[in-house]
Structures are given as C-alpha cells and as structure tokens.
Amino acid sequence: MNSTIYKRKFPLIIFLVPAFLFMAVFLYYPFIMNIINSISNISDLGAPANGMNQPWYQNYIRMFEDPLMATAVKNTLILMGATIVFQVGTALLLALLVDRIRKGSQFFRTVYFFPIVISATALGLLFNLVFLYNGGMLNQLRAAFGAAQYIDWKGEAHFMFTMLAPVMWQYVGFYFVIIVTGLNNISTEVYEAAELDGACCLKRVRYITLPLLRNVLCTCLVLAVTGALKVFDLPWVMMGAGIPMDKSWLTGTYMYNQTFLRHDVDYSSAIAIVIVVLGVVISKIANTVFKEKDY
Amino acid sequence: MKKAISLLLAALMCVLFLSGCQGATITPENPQETQPAEPQKPADNEPEKGPVEIMVVTSYGGDDGNRANYEAAFRAYEAASGNIVKDASATSNEEWKARVMTDFQTGSEPDVLFYFNGVDSNALIEGGKVVSIDEIRAEYPEYASNMKDGMLGASPVDGKNYSVPVNGYWEGLYVNLKVLKDCGVAVPGPDYTWEQFLADCETIKSKGYTPIACSLQEVPHYWFEFCIYNHGSAANHGQLPETSSDEVGQKWAAGLNDIKTLYEKGYFPVNTLTATDPETFQLMADNQAAFAIDGSWKIGWFQANAADINDFTVVFVPGMGDRAATDIIGGLSMGYYITRKAWDDPVKREACVEFVMAMTTDEVVSTFGATAVTALKNGTTPPAETDALINAALAMTKGATGVVGAVQDSLNPNARGEMFSQIKNIVTGAVTAEEVIDSVLAIK
Structure with missing residues (x-):
C-alpha cells in the first residue's frame, strides 16, 4: 500500500505547491529583493531605488571598514559561545540533577521551562528593572548589604554580563526539556548493570549518560548555535542602540538600527545578506562538528 | 477525474492564498504617471450609506x-x-x-x-x-x-x-522647583544667561542633586538644538553648515562642545551614557534632578508622574550671545x-x-492648548481648566521674542541619527565635534 502512495508523485506535488508558493512569496522573493537592495542606492525607507551603487559592492566594502559591524559580529560569536557553555551546559547539569530525584521532578521541569513561554519583550523590561541604576533590584540588594555606590550594570565593565545573562536564562529551559526527554529514553537496566559493577554516580554520568545522550546533545548544540544568530528582541529591549558606547551591538540589532532608525536601507540589506551567509556557514560547521552517530 | 479534482483544489488553494496579497501598491518611480481614479459622486437617489x-x-x-x-x-x-x-x-x-x-x-x-x-x-x-x-x-x-x-x-x-x-509645539526648560528651593537657587527668569545656568548647576551638584536630567545616549536632541541656537540667533538658526569649518559649522561645533563641557563638569546623570530617556526623566519625578529640556508634549508626562504638579514649571532655556533666553524653538x-x-x-x-x-x-x-503658537486666524482661547505647568507654558510662549523651528528637522533621518549617535563619542572625547559634523554632512 505504501509503495502505491509513494509511486504516485502527482498528488504529493499538488499539495506541496501552496507551501512552495508561500515560501517563494514570503522568503525567496524578499531574499532576492534584499540582494538587489544591497547593491542599489536607496535614500530612505519607502523611497524607490535610485539606480545602482557605484561601485555596486560599495556597501560590502563599507561593512569591512565599519568598526560597529565588527563589534556586532564579535558579540554575536561571543553570544554563540556563551550559548553553548551556559545554555546547553546549564540545561545538561539541571537535567542530570532533576533526573536523579524521584519526587518533584515535574515541578522542576515546569519551573525551568517557564521562561520560554514569557515574551522576550516582557523579559527585557523585567530585567531592565533588575539591572536599573537608580532603584534597580541588584543595586538595592547591594545597598542593603552596605555597598556605598551603585553599579552601572549597563556600563562598559558589566554590559556583556547584563546582556547575556537574561538570554542564557530564558532558553535554558528549552534545552533542559530536550535533554530530560533524552535521559528518560536511557534504559534503567544499563544503570543497574553499572551499579552492580560498582560504578559510582560520576562514572555512570561519564561512561553511560553522556555517551548515550550524544545525539540529543548534538541536536541541542546545533539548535543553540544557529539560534544565537537570531537573538534580537531581548538585547534590543535591554541594550537599545548599542549601549554602552556602541559596544553591545549584535548583527540583528545593528541591522534593525540601520534600517528603522537610520533609514539606511541598502546598507542594512547588505548586513542582512551577511547574516544569512554567516548563518549558513556556521550551521554547516555546527552540523559537521556535532554530527550525530548511529549506535 | 481525480487528477482534475486535485488540480482544481490546488488551484483554489493557490487563489485563496494569493488573494491575501492583493491591494499592495508599489511606490511609483514617477508620481505624475499615477492617474488617480475619478471619485464616483453618489447619485441623488442612492440609498443612505452606513x-x-x-x-x-x-x-x-x-x-x-x-x-x-x-x-x-x-x-x-x-x-x-x-x-x-x-x-x-x-x-x-x-x-x-x-x-x-x-x-x-x-x-x-x-x-x-x-x-x-x-x-x-x-x-x-x-x-x-x-x-x-x-x-x-x-x-x-x-x-x-x-x-x-x-x-x-x-x-x-x-x-x-x-x-x-x-x-x-515649543521646547523649554522644565524645572523642579523643590530641588531648586532645597539648593537655594532662584527660578530662572526671561533674562537667564548661560553663565548663570552653569553657576546654578554647580550649586545643585554640590548639594548632591543631578543638575540636568538627560540621556545623552538616547535623547540628546534638545540640548543639541539649544546649545547650537546659543551660538547663533533666531535669524540664522535654521541654516545648515556646508562643512565644519564654515561659519555655521563652527557654530555647531561650539554648541556640541558646550554639551561636552556640561558632561565633563558632571552635570548630567552619572549613567547618562547608558540610561534611557525615561530613566533620566524619572529623576525629575523623584525630585533628584533640577532641569530638563523637552517639548510641549512632555507636559502630559509631568501631569501623570509628578506627585505634585505645582513642584514643576517650565521656563525659557538659558541664552547666550545674540540669542536671548526668550528666543525659543517652536512652530x-x-x-x-x-x-x-x-x-x-x-x-x-x-x-x-x-x-x-x-x-x-x-x-x-x-x-490642545499650552501654547500660543497657532495657525488659527482667530488665535486660541485659553483652556478653562489649567494647572501650574500649563499656565507656565502659556506664559512662556506668550513672552517669546523669537520662535524658530528645530534645525535638526532639516537633516535627513540618517544624518540626524548619525549626529545623535555620535554625541556620546563627542562628550567622551573619542571624536571631535568637527569630525562628527563632517561625517553627518557627508550623508546625503
């Protein structure tokens, strides 16, 4: 029966057409237009292109000379690294701990997953209150413990922590749930056998849990790396236009700023192209490095 | 038959899907080519419309x-x-x-x-x-x-x-009267000068208050406008420089350097380079800051956030040189x-x-009062219910000796964005005012 269905390709094609059209209109067409825009001379948002740039690759040269673009790419790569270590790492640690407890594991799953369902904008506003200079939660706590001066959490000394901490915190629950599901799929018999052989807790994690979780972790890492490229809303709400002193730009926030605040449409289109290229290259590398294995 | 039905269904789905895209128009390259449709006038016997x-x-x-x-x-x-x-x-x-x-x-x-x-x-x-x-x-x-x-x-x-x-609209200097009273500083009058303002800021700072509530990283617009205005007059404020070295360019550079001086003297909030505009304005509501320049639209914020509106007033921004304090930005x-x-x-x-x-x-x-600036042939009638801040605003606009539009409105959005994003770099000395002016003017 299956073979009959898959031999007749025509109905499948018919039902794939609308989805393909959707992708063509809302993804491929805008992408092609974006490439054209990146080499065109567009004076303002809403204004028609006034011919091609001279030379046509002018925006791409400018990007290499733009120190803020370099900052944005550097910060995005730092965010990516932090995502691997703190999001997936913390999620793994929490999952291993929750997996060990018998009572209340459901409670912890809900608690850790909860930040995912809150909108990033709301979280941004919430963390703005936490890191606020005058009357913010952290500064008030420090004052309660006798600190004489407030800390400017968005200042040059602390901005990276202030920007990354909420992003890390928000997505830990997502990877936590995936890893917990992976842990549930590991047979208890394997652990029992290891216990009989005298393996202690850490050895069981090292020699049983981690190897058997490899594919799940690889999936998490690929998702984390590619997801880091798309982080925009939380940093934008918290750090706005590169606070402090243009040091906190990410590729996404910088592109948005160039488009909607500076109205530099052609340059921001070129940045968008670079983001796509960066995404494709990094996804390919991530897929190669974190390649899943068949056991 | 089945193939025909499948094709029909798929075509229907495509039509339904694409029907959502209709109605979009494209910006014409030449607007003259776009012929507006002739409106159809309703016939006399046409039924009444909803x-x-x-x-x-x-x-x-x-x-x-x-x-x-x-x-x-x-x-x-x-x-x-x-x-x-x-x-x-x-x-x-x-x-x-x-x-x-x-x-x-x-x-x-x-x-x-x-x-x-x-x-x-x-x-x-x-x-x-x-x-x-x-x-x-x-x-x-x-x-x-x-x-x-x-x-x-x-x-x-x-x-x-x-x-x-x-x-x-108008732009003026909002004043926290409570802070001024505590510091023993008089409320600025129509002959308030920049030198007096600097002296008052020093007094206010020495009392532990923030003299000026402003986020230089987000909304330096008003200080930019008045600091430049202070190096010109109502007659020439609207001029754009050709380069940083021409007369207007030098005026702009001097104005930007005045902002730098205010920053270096510590008159802005400690976190002015990282705070948002609402954060710094909150200092006014919390009676921690004395002065803030903003527009007529900010009155609503004070009415909503001030514990007592009588603690606030709005006065002329201090003047310098050919610009009297009573020469305001508005229009x-x-x-x-x-x-x-x-x-x-x-x-x-x-x-x-x-x-x-x-x-x-x-x-x-x-x-929509709180201003005497109007295009009405008969002028405006003062609103019946007012508060101290609205009365102060009406008095200020009535006492204005010169009203000019904001020169920043003559810059294109990209140039304006570049100017305001660079003010934080000017005040910290990362770039000079002249360098910024030239880079802004280069943006067409």
Whole structure:
C-alpha cells in the first residue's frame, strides 16, 4: 500500500505547491529583493531605488571598514559561545540533577521551562528593572548589604554580563526539556548493570549518560548555535542602540538600527545578506562538528 | 477525474492564498504617471450609506500631553457623524516614523495621517501619497479655511500645503522647583544667561542633586538644538553648515562642545551614557534632578508622574550671545494629511475631510492648548481648566521674542541619527565635534 502512495508523485506535488508558493512569496522573493537592495542606492525607507551603487559592492566594502559591524559580529560569536557553555551546559547539569530525584521532578521541569513561554519583550523590561541604576533590584540588594555606590550594570565593565545573562536564562529551559526527554529514553537496566559493577554516580554520568545522550546533545548544540544568530528582541529591549558606547551591538540589532532608525536601507540589506551567509556557514560547521552517530 | 479534482483544489488553494496579497501598491518611480481614479459622486437617489470607518494614525499616543484631548475630539466627531475612527496612534519617534513610511510603501497606509510637514514627509509628497490642500479645496472650499495659509507648513518639496496643523509645539526648560528651593537657587527668569545656568548647576551638584536630567545616549536632541541656537540667533538658526569649518559649522561645533563641557563638569546623570530617556526623566519625578529640556508634549508626562504638579514649571532655556533666553524653538511641525488612497475612495473621501475639519476647528485646537503658537486666524482661547505647568507654558510662549523651528528637522533621518549617535563619542572625547559634523554632512 505504501509503495502505491509513494509511486504516485502527482498528488504529493499538488499539495506541496501552496507551501512552495508561500515560501517563494514570503522568503525567496524578499531574499532576492534584499540582494538587489544591497547593491542599489536607496535614500530612505519607502523611497524607490535610485539606480545602482557605484561601485555596486560599495556597501560590502563599507561593512569591512565599519568598526560597529565588527563589534556586532564579535558579540554575536561571543553570544554563540556563551550559548553553548551556559545554555546547553546549564540545561545538561539541571537535567542530570532533576533526573536523579524521584519526587518533584515535574515541578522542576515546569519551573525551568517557564521562561520560554514569557515574551522576550516582557523579559527585557523585567530585567531592565533588575539591572536599573537608580532603584534597580541588584543595586538595592547591594545597598542593603552596605555597598556605598551603585553599579552601572549597563556600563562598559558589566554590559556583556547584563546582556547575556537574561538570554542564557530564558532558553535554558528549552534545552533542559530536550535533554530530560533524552535521559528518560536511557534504559534503567544499563544503570543497574553499572551499579552492580560498582560504578559510582560520576562514572555512570561519564561512561553511560553522556555517551548515550550524544545525539540529543548534538541536536541541542546545533539548535543553540544557529539560534544565537537570531537573538534580537531581548538585547534590543535591554541594550537599545548599542549601549554602552556602541559596544553591545549584535548583527540583528545593528541591522534593525540601520534600517528603522537610520533609514539606511541598502546598507542594512547588505548586513542582512551577511547574516544569512554567516548563518549558513556556521550551521554547516555546527552540523559537521556535532554530527550525530548511529549506535 | 481525480487528477482534475486535485488540480482544481490546488488551484483554489493557490487563489485563496494569493488573494491575501492583493491591494499592495508599489511606490511609483514617477508620481505624475499615477492617474488617480475619478471619485464616483453618489447619485441623488442612492440609498443612505452606513457609517464609514476611517483609519487614523497620529502621534497623540502613549503619554502625549494631548492624548486625552485628541480622544475627546475624535469621539465627538464619531458621535456627530456616525462614522467610526480606527485609531492607530503611537508616540512619535524614529521607529514610529519608519513604521508610517513602511505602511505607505506596502499600501497599508491610513486614511488620515497626523505627521511631520518638514523633510520627514518628502517621500510622501514625492510619491504622490497625500493630497494637497489646494486639491481638497477645489471640492471642499471650506477646508482649513480657519487657518492662516502661510502658517500651515508648506512642503520643502514643492512649496505646497498638504497638512492642516493643530497645536504648535515649543521646547523649554522644565524645572523642579523643590530641588531648586532645597539648593537655594532662584527660578530662572526671561533674562537667564548661560553663565548663570552653569553657576546654578554647580550649586545643585554640590548639594548632591543631578543638575540636568538627560540621556545623552538616547535623547540628546534638545540640548543639541539649544546649545547650537546659543551660538547663533533666531535669524540664522535654521541654516545648515556646508562643512565644519564654515561659519555655521563652527557654530555647531561650539554648541556640541558646550554639551561636552556640561558632561565633563558632571552635570548630567552619572549613567547618562547608558540610561534611557525615561530613566533620566524619572529623576525629575523623584525630585533628584533640577532641569530638563523637552517639548510641549512632555507636559502630559509631568501631569501623570509628578506627585505634585505645582513642584514643576517650565521656563525659557538659558541664552547666550545674540540669542536671548526668550528666543525659543517652536512652530507648527505637524498636521493632518489626507492620503491619496482615501481621497480616491468615494466612500471615505467625505468622511476624511469632515474628520480633519472637525479636528481642526477653533474650539478643538484651543483644547490642545499650552501654547500660543497657532495657525488659527482667530488665535486660541485659553483652556478653562489649567494647572501650574500649563499656565507656565502659556506664559512662556506668550513672552517669546523669537520662535524658530528645530534645525535638526532639516537633516535627513540618517544624518540626524548619525549626529545623535555620535554625541556620546563627542562628550567622551573619542571624536571631535568637527569630525562628527563632517561625517553627518557627508550623508546625503
């Protein structure tokens, strides 16, 4: 029966057409237009292109000379690294701990997953209150413990922590749930056998849990790396236009700023192209490095 | 047969899917080529039409001081006309401007728009997206007849009037009287000088208060405007420099360096380079800061956030050189536009005209008070219910000896954005004022 269905390709094609059209209109067409825009001379948002740039690759040269673009790419790569270590790492640690407890594991799953369902904008506003200079939660706590001066959490000394901490915190629950599901799929018999052989807790994690979780972790890492490229809303709400002193730009926030605040449409289109290229290259590398294995 | 049905279903799905995309218009390369459709006038025997729904976008959103007045006015219009106003107003900022422009580009513009009449609206005029007042008056001669044509705010593109203004705006120095009293500093008067201001700031700082509430990283606009104004006069403030080294350029550089001096003296909040505008303004409400420059639209914020409105007043910004403190920034920078799309819609045309006329009557404009700057032929009537801040604003605008528009409005959005994003670098010495002026002027 299956073979009959898959031999007749025509109905499948018919039902794939609308989805393909959707992708063509809302993804491929805008992408092609974006490439054209990146080499065109567009004076303002809403204004028609006034011919091609001279030379046509002018925006791409400018990007290499733009120190803020370099900052944005550097910060995005730092965010990516932090995502691997703190999001997936913390999620793994929490999952291993929750997996060990018998009572209340459901409670912890809900608690850790909860930040995912809150909108990033709301979280941004919430963390703005936490890191606020005058009357913010952290500064008030420090004052309660006798600190004489407030800390400017968005200042040059602390901005990276202030920007990354909420992003890390928000997505830990997502990877936590995936890893917990992976842990549930590991047979208890394997652990029992290891216990009989005298393996202690850490050895069981090292020699049983981690190897058997490899594919799940690889999936998490690929998702984390590619997801880091798309982080925009939380940093934008918290750090706005590169606070402090243009040091906190990410590729996404910088592109948005160039488009909607500076109205530099052609340059921001070129940045968008670079983001796509960066995404494709990094996804390919991530897929190669974190390649899943068949056991 | 099955194939035919499958094909039919797929075609139907495609049609349904693509039908959502219709209605978008493309910005014409040459607006002259776009022939507006002739509106169809209703026949005498045509049955009476139901209420018309019009989409209106204004900047009377958020904490705008005139939000309540705007709402009352359009509700009164709804009640009188039976029409429905779909209000999509928001607070005016660069993102709001971008959204308005994007709406026009994608063909989802509103029917009536309250927007800037300077260079910000050039794309709308050049694209033929809004209707001129002359064209409207050809059919509705009474349109904007209560306004002085010379003050409507002609477009820089062709010198024609397109928008009908409501209330004029002004920019002034908001003062926290409680902080000043605690510091033993007198309330600035009309002859307040920059030197006196610097001395007062020093006194206020020595008492542990923040002299100036301002986020230099986000909204340095007002200090930029007045610091430059202080090196010129009402007669030449509107001039743009050609380079940083010409006379106007040097004036701009001197003004920017004044901001740097204020920063170096520690008169701005400690976190002025990382704080947002609401954060720094909160210092005013919390009685921690003494001065802030902002516009007439900020009155609503004080009314909503001040524990006691009598603790606040608004006065002239300190003057220097040829600029007297009583020379203010102000004017009629915004007005109601009727979009071409609504004008060409026979159902909406009259409703939009009636709406704009209803929103710009002498009575309605007078409720938007707190300013004596108006285009009304008969002038405004002072509002019946006022508070100390509104009274101070009325007194200030009545006492103004010179009113000029903000020179920053003559810069294109990209150049303006570059200027304001670089002020933090100027005050910290990362770049010089001259370098920034030249880089801004290079942006065409």
